[in-house]
Amino acid sequence: MIWNEIILVTGMAAVTLLIRWPPLALASRVALPQPVVDALKFIPPAVLAAIVVPAMLTPNGTLDVHPSNAYLVAGVASGLLAWRTRNLLATILFGMIFFLIWRRLW
Amino acid sequence: MSAESSRCAEFWRGVRATFPLVVGAIPFGIIFGALAVNSGLSAAAAAAMSAFVFAGSSQFIAAGLVGGGAGALLIVMTTLVVNLRHALYGVTLAPHMKHLPQRWLAPLAFWLTDESFLVVVERYRQPDASPYKHWFFLGSALFMYTNWQLCTWIGVFAGRTLPDPGGWGLDFALIVTFIGMITPGLRSRPVAMSALVAGATALLLAGLPNRLGLMGAALAGVLAGALTERWMAAHRAEPLAPPTAERLPPP
Incomplete structure (x- = not known):
């Protein structure tokens, strides 16, 4: 590893820990107002949707609503399976296989 | 059950709950390793990044930026923005972890990923009063961490022989993992509204640099969910609530 890489990895590790640790470290000292606590349960669906929706609809940077967009088709198909079965492992395996096959077909 | 066996049981429960997410993370770790060496990082740097940063999306983007010739400062600042969502996760978990000493909080914070957060927050929300839910977190985190290291190394070796890992x-493995996690919850109307608004906002803000749009979209989604919940509570309470003595008009 060269010096540049050591600086890079150290810097990335430092900022990431500085984001992850303080919210947990200060937990016992800071009390959040109740409306904020009530809203926290929407963080997982909101963050996930904010990652997933653009990844499906704009895989190459521009809006792509066409059957040739395997991210969109396989994403919708996996979503339907997850809705019906609630089985995460089955959804992941099905989705990846479906995606790879669909990409071949188009 | 003795305290030790309940700790052990929680630990393995965390491992089991994280299994599907580990399956989804395997391909992601492999491409990271492959992409990293293909974009000019040394194998040691790729492995060190997985060992000390341990944040998949930011490592991925860092590898891409190294390939594009970006400097360390820009990559570190990008990492900061990409990983900001972990602060939201920390704030969500914090009320449940108040009683833990820093020797627990610091390592668990370091191991906080999208995947572990999702299973751990579910565990904390289950109504049982187990005092060892942080052992569940530890099991989940260590499983994700070990897997991430192994997959990075596999990717580093595969990437040297196979070009164009991207x-x-x-x-798609990461995307389908998240789809599988989010979809069953959409039966709740406030959650569906939250996801809809977050997704739409993310599309609108997609032009912002360094995934800043992700934070804006997440906050918009959280607000939408909270407002929908309040609106539903307000509109449900009036017609459905049974009449009580106080509400009856005076005779």
């Missing part, structure tokens, strides 16, 4: 299509 074209393998393995990046």
